[in-house]
Amino acid sequence: MPRSLIAGGHADYVLPPAEMPAYLIAYAAQAFGKRSRPVAPSASTEDALTKICILLRDKTRHDFSQYKESTLRRRIERRMALHRIDRQGDYVGYLRQDPAEIEALFSDLLIGVTNFFRDxxxxxxxxxxxxxxxxxxxxxxxxxxxxxxxxxxxxxxxxxxxxxxxxxxxxxxxxxxxxxxxxxxxxxxxxxxxxxxxxxxxxxxxxxxxxxxxxxxxxxxxxxxxxxxxxxxxxxxxxxxxxxxxxxxxxxxxxxxxxxxxxxxxxxxxxxxxxxxxxxxxxxxxxxxxxxxxxxxxxxxxxxxxxxxLERPRGAFVPTSVMREPPPASTGDQQPLPHAAAGLTKGKLDLRALTEQALLRHGDPVGILVNGRGEILHIYGRTGQYLEPAPGDAAMNVFAMAREGLRRDLTTALHRAVTHREPVRRPGLGVKTNGDFSRVDLTVRPEQTHLDGSLLTDFYLIVLETATPEPTASATAGAAPTSGDGDCEQNARIAELELELRAKDDYLQSTREEMETSNEELKSTNEEMQSVNEEIQSTNEELETSKEELQSVNEELATVNAELQTKVADLSRANNDMNNLLAGTGVATLFVDHQLRITRFTPTATRLIKLIAADIGRPVGDIVSNLVDYTDLTDDVQSVLSDLLPREHEVQTRQGAWFLMRIGPYRTLENVIEGAVITFVDISERKRSEDAVRAARAFAEAIVDAVREPLVVLDADLRVVSANRAFYRHFRLNEAETRDRLLFTLSHHRWDIPALRDRLQEIQAQGGSFEDFSLEQDFPDIGARSLRLNARRIDPGEGQTGMILLALEDVTSPPPPGSPEPTDAPTPEARP
Incomplete structure (x- = not known):
């Protein structure tokens, strides 16, 4: 198949496969990439189109000048795209250089789409x-x-x-x-x-x-x-x-x-x-x-x-071809000669000189220069006995101003001169002036002149001169018998009537020719108007279709607009809700993008960072902060954007207020990271409470340490939370081997007494206390001891587990006199 296509000369390009994509892309870009909007053709493109039609006619003898311009342009643009030519003027030069391209364009213009029993x-x-x-x-x-x-x-x-x-x-x-x-x-x-x-x-x-x-x-x-x-x-x-x-x-x-x-x-x-x-x-x-x-x-x-x-009306034109006039004979740049009546003004053409020169050539005394429609351009000489102003609106038309007896012959003579471009003479016309008739010889001659190198031909000179009296029959007869005078007068009258009859015949013939010409022109105009009417009907149908499409689009736009209005209202409500939420929580919030530029902030944030509305879009690192001993905000935000892990810091302002700063990634509903969110939660009250708790604890611990009786604080699991110095000294223990250990494991499990365990677990579960719980046990390093225990559960607050304060009193009898004193226990380690 490809070889047959190449052999038949139907291929536009014969290329290796590797080069084909570039050509196809270039062709598509040029052929289809410029049609977003129709553009009115310029004078240069019109001239190029005319030259292309002339080249086609000279090469193929077929004239495409009356084909639809849009069809011509589309096929020409396709050929231009194939050859990568952008301007039609350049394509004209290409056609002149390559006659084979003219044949190719001719083939493209012949759109041969057909098939058997089409439709x-x-x-x-x-x-x-x-x-x-x-x-x-x-x-x-x-x-x-x-x-x-x-x-x-x-x-x-x-x-x-x-x-x-x-x-x-x-x-x-x-x-x-x-x-x-x-x-x-x-x-x-x-x-x-x-x-x-x-x-x-x-x-x-x-x-x-x-x-x-x-x-x-x-x-x-x-x-x-x-x-x-x-x-x-x-x-x-x-x-x-x-x-x-x-x-x-x-x-x-x-x-x-x-x-x-x-x-x-x-x-x-x-x-x-x-x-x-x-x-x-x-x-x-x-x-x-x-x-x-x-x-x-x-x-x-x-x-x-x-x-x-249908049968055509009588006298209709019988065509032998449909060409109205031959196209130009060459593709040169010469311009058509303008019509004389188009754009004619006295400032550009000396009509007086033209009239005088035409009269002098023939020695005429009176002349009127008119165009083909009888409009007076210049008057030379006295014409009052031939012309008079017409009643009604002022007009400079020679037919309207011609006196009685002159108008009819003047009309036919000018029409004949215009049609045949030859002089026309009407001698001996009877023109009525002031109630009497005078004889006038009428001559109409075509004239022409040049203006700016162009030949103007729409000029006609009307010459009116008094007719020379002809000798009468009686004068020429001399002394002829008087009996023949009547016959001579009768013959003269007959000759005059015959002359008038011939003039009327000529007038009727001219009128008939003019009527036929006008009829043909009217028929042609009627056909053109019918064609225009068809185009208007077609355009109207297209407009109706476009109107329906626009109505459909308008309805769709109205629906989309309503949806958009609903979304805008929802967005406005959501925005208002968010603003009220941010303002109502009192949490200072700052939004930044990937470049750490501020995109939004709440009013509360201005207490920590000195922000104004104009700071939107500025890098957060450029803003003066009110924080003390914290300069890593930019680095922390960068880290969050890098690893997407939130970060928290407790920061303090210069006024002494404490805030918990949280930095987290800003995620959209589509889980896209578009920046970071920085929040500051006021924890000043919590910090004060913590300080108070620490002070109270230190105070309590100081009191406990000052008590001479051994004291132990146990948690919910009965592990030692703390003990005073008296406990460590009395039982020969230190803090390291006591804190966070079960009470029952201390002193080699000497405290592991079931009854004591039950009483402690009971008050831990039910609250309350017990007193005077007696205990006798042999403890390492200190020997046998009799102890009296008092315990009470301490409730530190809501949400926290209770602790037990256990007080021990040694009631062991003193040793007999002379017995050795027990060795002193090691001093417990100091608590931090």
Whole structure:
């Protein structure tokens, strides 16, 4: 397949695979990246487009100047994108250098999109409503003539031929069928003549028709059988320039008019009307129309664009082609010559000099310089006996100001001079002045002049001069018999009447020609207006569609707006709630982003860090802090943002207030870290309570140490929390081997007495106290001792477990006189 494409010359680029992506990306960027908004074409692009059309015409003989400009521009821009050309002026130069590119552009402009029985419902309507009508009323042996315009590769032409053949087989009489299929593309015509199509046509042609009218080709695909192929004649034809066929029963021109501008569409519709026989049928594409022209066509089926030809009014123009005027002969930069009446002012052109020079050339005494519409540009000489101001609004039109007897001949003479560009003379006109008639010779001559290198031709000089009296018959006869005077006068009168009659005939002829010309102009204008009306209707439909789309978009926008308003209200409420929450808690809060810039803070935060509203956006490290002995705020925030682990510090202000500072990551609902949150909780009261507790504890411990009786404080598990000096001294113990040890393990488990354990556990569980609990035990280092124990549970406060204060009194009898004293126990270690 790639080799076939290259061999056929259809490839735009032949590249290695590695280079293809760059070319595709560049092509897509240029071809599709510039259409965000339509832009009015500039003068330079218009000039470039004209030059491209001229190059196409010179190379291919086909004129694309009346094709739709948008279609031309799209195809040209596609070729420019392929060659990476940005400006149309540069593309014109490229076309001049490479004639093969002109052929390539020509091929691109020929949009050959077609297939068999395209729009099946439209062909069904053609088969049911039109095909039988073509044969109806024709005598046996007559010819049914069909013209398929813009047939491309022939699929639709063969489709119509198949329908004609199928209907012919149902008739008893024999008819001849001729289908003329034409197109501007010679390659498409050549392919159509072969009648060979790919196997994919089976999707458009029924199996029965494939079997009857096609045969499988050995090389693949389907070939049209001879019984259908002989019905068609394929030829190359340009609808715009070449003469049309005539006496057609059916013309099919589908999806061609949509590529042409409105003026050319109207002219082609008129051409089709001429080419069709009476009651012939025109078959157009779904997006095309003849325009509402009741004088040309009547609809048979509006939906599927089937129209019946109507008789054109008498005197209608018969086209031989639709070209109005030839395009320029070269692609040079010369400008068309402006019309004289366009932009004509006395400041730019000396009309007096022009009038005087024209009069002097012919020796005329009185002249009036006018344009083709009779508007007076300059008056030379006395013209009062020929012209007078017209009643009503002031006007400088020579026809309105011409006196009686002059207006009619002046109108016809000027019209003839404008039409034929030659002098016109009307001698011996009777002009009424002050109640009497005087004879005047009227001459109208075309004039021209140059202005800024341009030739101006819309000037006509009206010359009025008194007519020379002709000798009468009596004067020329000398002494002729008086009996013949009556005959001479009668002959002179007859000659005068004949002269006047001829003048009236000339006037009527001129008037008739003018009327026919005006009629043609009005018809042309009417066709243009109908085309404009169709465009307006099409535009109106598009606007209606756009309006509906805009209404739908507006409704969607209203819904979105309502949702947004709801979200804004929710957001406002949430913002208000958060502000009130932050203000109500009294917690100083500071928000920073990843760059440690302040994004938000609560009013309470200003007590710790000197902040104002203008500090939003400033780095937190640049703000003066009110904290004492803490300078690591920036480093701590950076650490939190790095490891996402919260940090806490107790900090103090210069005023002595204490705060618990917490630094944590700021997480969104999507679990995205967008900064950090710094909070300061006032713990001044707690710090004061802790100080009071420490002072009270120190005071209590001092009292306990001062008591001479041994004292022990036990926790809920009956472990020693503390003991006074008397306890350590009396039982020969120290703090290291006593604190946090179970009472029952002290002194080698001498305190492990079940009754004592039960009493201590009882008051620990139920509260209360016990007194005078007697205990006798032999303790290491001090021997046997009799003790009396008193215990009471101490409740330190809500939420804390109780402790037991155990007081011991040694009631051992003193030793007999002369017994050795026990050795002194080691002094307990000092408590911290």
């Amino acid at each position: 099946p419902d439209a062909f069904a309507a053609l088969e049911e409503e039109v095909i039988p009508r073509l044969f109806f009323g024709k005598p046996a042996g007559a010819t049914v003539r069909v013209w398929v315009c813009g047939c491309s590769t022939g699929e639709e032409a063969y489709s119509i031929a198949i329908l004609l053949r199928e209907h012919l087989e149902t008739l008893k009489q024999a008819y001849t069928i001729q289908v003329f299929a034409t197109d501007i593309d010679p390659r498409a015509i050549e392919q159509a003549r072969t009648g060979l199509y790919p196997s994919s046509i089976s999707a458009d042609v029924s199996a029965a028709r494939l079997a009857r009218f096609f045969s499988e080709d050995p090389q693949g695909g389907y070939r049209v059988q001879k019984v259908v192929r002989d019905l068609l004649v394929f030829s190359e034809q340009d609808l715009v320039q070449d003469p049309p066929f005539s006496r057609m029963d059916l013309i099919s021109c589908r999806n061609l008019l949509i590529y042409l501008n409105g003026d050319l569409q109207a002219r082609l519709i008129a051409l089709f009307h001429y080419a069709l026989s009476p009651n012939g049928v025109l078959f157009l594409g779904n997006s095309e129309t003849v325009g509402e022209v009741p004088a040309l066509f009547a609809p048979l089926n509006r939906k599927w664009k089937l129209y019946s030809r």
